[in-house]
Amino acid sequence: MTASPPLRTGLLLVALGAAVLAPALGGCRGDRTDARPRQFFPDMDDQPKWNPQSETEFFVHQDGTRRTQRTPDANTVAFARRSFNPEQHASDAWAKDYTLERASFLAEDDAYYTGQTAPDSFVAVIPATVTREMIELGRQSFEINCVACHGYKGDGQGTVAKLGYSPVPANLLDPKFSDPSQRSAKDGHMFSVIRDGLWNDNTGANRMPAYGHNVSPDEAWAVVAYIRVLQAAQNASFESANLSDAVRSELLRTRPAAPASEGGAP
Numbered sequence: 001m002t003a004s005p006p007l008r009t010g011l012l013l014v015a016l017g018a019a020v021l022a023p024a025l026g027g028c029r030g031d032r033t034d035a036r037p038r039q040f041f042p043d044m045d046d047q048p049k050w051n052p053q054s055e056t057e058f059f060v061h062q063d064g065t066r067r068t069q070r071t072p073d074a075n076t077v078a079f080a081r082r083s084f085n086p087e088q089h090a091s092d093a094w095a096k097d098y099t100l101e102r103a104s105f106l107a108e109d110d111a112y113y114t115g116q117t118a119p120d121s122f123v124a125v126i127p128a129t130v131t132r133e134m135i136e137l138g139r140q141s142f143e144i145n146c147v148a149c150h151g152y153k154g155d156g157q158g159t160v161a162k163l164g165y166s167p168v169p170a171n172l173l174d175p176k177f178s179d180p181s182q183r184s185a186k187d188g189h190m191f192s193v194i195r196d197g198l199w200n201d202n203t204g205a206n207r208m209p210a211y212g213h214n215v216s217p218d219e220a221w222a223v224v225a226y227i228r229v230l231q232a233a234q235n236a237s238f239e240s241a242n243l244s245d246a247v248r249s250e251l252l253r254t255r256p257a258a259p260a261s262e263g264g265a266p
């Protein structure tokens, strides 16, 4: 069915009207203007209300202040709030982060959660048993959070470093990060650099950003363990490596030459 000419003109007008009106009504999002905003529901916008942390003439608190926020009356029951019981939600995936966060708030083991036993007294050795899984976790976290600056090998040659990041990211293979007599080599010091960042003692300027928001205490110790692996790997020789015969012969196995039809050996 084809629309009659008057109907077609009508449709065209409606479409044109919509095209003109839509931008006029919506304005351009993000543009700044001094004009009063258009109010579509003025009674909702303009209803009397008190903003939090502001002052009111309406009532005075017992302490003489005029805060808009009032102390709840005695025996007030907070609505829609319940205390969180981690045992009750042990098997719920959504509760995992809450449970971890709660545990870290309640944590009393300073050595484990701060890397220090007292201010500026860093633990020398990771206060946990280092396992293969932990090193693997450390590798993952290191590759997510650290390689951009410190490089995959930890030598300070990450992409961001090569582009001229200032200050120059540390070469974690430098002996000052492995010689136990040095403060910077203490496991606890590395842990605190990862979680809290590194700051210039005199000016307070940031030298390395903090990664505590993305690296939990467990992960930070795992990263320290992985840095120790990177350091040890630098000086390891094939002969000194403690390899089983099977692994050794697998590594020494020469690659068979590719068949001639595939273009020969690379």
Ligand code: HEC
Residues within 6 Å of the ligand: 141, 142, 145, 146, 147, 148, 149, 150, 160, 165, 166, 167, 168, 169, 170, 172, 184, 189, 190, 193, 194, 198, 207, 208, 209, 211, 215, 223
């Ligand atoms: C945005 C770049 C950047 C990222 C990402 C980064 N670092 Fe750093 N890091 C630096 C810089 C820059 C320095 C050296 C600062 C200086 O010497 O003034 C440094 C220094 C260090 C040091 C030496 C601290 C000392 O005592 O001198 C350690 C250890 C370290 N980083 C570990 C890490 C680990 C582990 C990660 C990942 C969780 C990480 N960094 C992520 C930039 C970065």
